[in-house]
Amino acid sequence: MDWTEMNWAEKVxxxxxxxxxxxxxxxxxxxxxxxxxxxxxxxxxxxxxxxFKIEKWMENPRNELxxxxxxxFFDTTTAIASLAIAQDRTVATVDLYTNFIAxxxxxxxxxxxxxxxxxxxxxxxxxxxxHSKETGKLIATCMSNYTVLDETHPSRRY
Numbered sequence: 001m002d003w004t005e006m007n008w009a010e011k012v013x014x015x016x017x018x019x020x021x022x023x024x025x026x027x028x029x030x031x032x033x034x035x036x037x038x039x040x041x042x043x044x045x046x047x048x049x050x051x052f053k054i055e056k057w058m059e060n061p062r063n064e065l066x067x068x069x070x071x072x073f074f075d076t077t078t079a080i081a082s083l084a085i086a087q088d089r090t091v092a093t094v095d096l097y098t099n100f101i102a103x104x105x106x107x108x109x110x111x112x113x114x115x116x117x118x119x120x121x122x123x124x125x126x127x128x129x130x131h132s133k134e135t136g137k138l139i140a141t142c143m144s145n146y147t148v149l150d151e152t153h154p155s156r157r158y
Contacts, residue, residue, distance in 0.1 A: 009043035046116035059106035
């Protein structure tokens with residue numbers, strides 16, 4: 001299916017779950033593409049869920065999920081949702097606010113639910129929540145804003 005014919009949820013699933021390297025995400029680190037598992041996407045709600053299995057190098061000295069890694073996961077999941085709205089244009093993070101609620105052992109899996117709050121032509125606002133898969137405990141929340149740039153994304157093949 002052609003990128004322009006996909007709905008929002010299909011674009012998100014393609015960017016996260018595609019076995020072939022999605023050129024739209026070339027600049028995103030390997031840490032995301034190798035550790036993320038697509039769970040679901042809801043086109044009507046503009047919400048999707050992914051899992052990240054925490055590896056040893058993602059832990060802080062207390063053997064818990066490192067806060068900076070959690071922020072990277074939030075920035076990546078909200079960027080994917082933004083790119084699905086922006087069509088072939090590129091986006092830039094304006095801000096990303098993270099609230100850390102609880103600690104999470106590094107041996108667990110982080111489940112992130114990302115939602116589009118407002119998807120405009122120039123400005124996209126998103127929220128995300130991170131929970132422990134094992135306990136269901138809320139670990140962190142995020143609010144993020146993106147601007148949609150006038151320039152076409154450098155890689156138009158998706």
